[in-house]
Amino acid sequence: MPDKVTSRLTQRDIARLAKVSQTTVSLVLNNRSDATARIPAETRNRVLKVIRETGYQADPLARRMTQQRNQILGVFTYESVFPSASGDFYHPFLAGIEDCAERLGWDLLLFTSAPVTEGRRRIFHENNRLRIADGCLLLGRQIPTEELARLITEEYPFVSVGRRDDAGGPVPYVGADYVAATRTVVERAQSIGHRRLAFAGPGSGAESSADRFQGFQQAAGRRALQVPALARSTSGAATQAAGELLDVLLDRDITAVFVEERADAIAVVEAASARGIDVPGELSVIALGDATRPAPSDLDFTGFHVPRRAMGLRAVELLEAILSGTRTDRQVLLPCELTDGITLTPPRGA
Structure with missing residues (x-):
């Protein structure tokens, strides 16, 4: 064979x-x-x-022509979502998906048989059951381009929850407008006197990271400082990394740091508190989204929240429209929820 x-x-x-x-x-x-x-x-x-x-994969168009809609919506997650450390992050997405599927009369099928190859799940494997579902939603921080390209080539109906770059053709998605949200909060910091700014995070790889960094650069300029994300291993290593990051910020006289991962923002605030550094009096800390890993904190961060529930709901609506042939706009960005918070104030001496 x-x-x-x-x-x-x-x-x-x-x-x-x-x-x-x-x-x-x-x-x-x-x-x-x-x-x-x-x-x-x-x-x-x-x-x-x-x-x-x-x-x-069976041709979905032929199935629709013969009225063979199963009313089954597939959900494939590239990361484990429950139970897991990221469960709290993914729950709103799944809640939105469930609400809309129930309203439209769909059954949900969570694909869990995918093997892990080189540390990642793959939707295409010997025993994949994609054709059981009429279409599928994809969840995950990073989705392999080759799998998106194959779905497009085989014309399998799918929608990515989160913006994805083209993969041999436009990828249908419902994402969050991280570029506009990040640009807005940076401009807000500049409007109250901040001039020495830093971005903490990879700023590349996943589209969500690249979009945040693009928004930061649009407002702050390319000369603004970028520092790496914190280590995500043991709590001790994370604490040490937060301290090292804080050292870099203080050495460069940074007055406002924009942190991609909320859990990292919490670690920076805790490191500053341990040294007696006032946040936001001496250093403003802005969180660019929600925590993707456990990070308990009651601190009301300035920044924004990702519209996760709305993204899940709209993704189901988009997939239904694609299956019905009633939707031409297959790429949707939803605005993020801006939060005033208490971690951004004018810099001293502004």
Whole structure:
């Protein structure tokens, strides 16, 4: 059997590889109880084996034309969402997805059989069951470009929860407008006198990181300082990293730091407090979003929240519109919720 095929396959291709008629392939795919009973088990198993090994996905357009909508919405997560340390972060997304699916009369199917390859889940594997669902939502901080490209090539209906760069074609998504939100909070800091600014985070890799850094640069200029994200290993290492980051900020006379990960912002505030440094009197700390890992704190940060519940809900609506052929705008950005907070004040001497 040849290697898995990544280009668009048809039922005719499957029939050729399995050495059966196209009608036989169609009957097996549709799981017709009256017809499959007349197909020998060996033939049926041979067809299914070819389907598994090629990763073939049934043409969703053909299924819609024959009214074979299952009213099943698939959800695939590239990170474990429950139970896990990131459960609190993903819960609002899932709550929005559930609310909208219930309203539209969909059943939800969480794909959990995907194996972990090189530390990451992969949606395409030998036993993937994508075609059980009419379409799928994708959740995850980073989604492999090659998997997005394959979904697009095979015309499988999907929507990414979160903005994604093109992958051989436009990726349908519902994301958060991190660029505008970050630019707004930076401009606010500048309006009250801050001139020495820093961005704390990778600023690249995931689209959400790149978008935040782009918004920061648009407002602060390319000469503004960028410092790396904190280590995410043990609590002791995180505390040490926060202290080292604080040293860099103080050495550069930074008066306002914009932190990509809220948990890192909390660690910086705690490190400053341990040294008797006043936040925000001596250093303003702005949180650019919500914590993706446990970071208990009652501190009301200036910055913004990600519209997670709304993103999940709108993603379901977009997928339904794609399946129904009623939506042409397949890329949606929702505004973030700006928060006044108490961690940004004018710098001393402004």
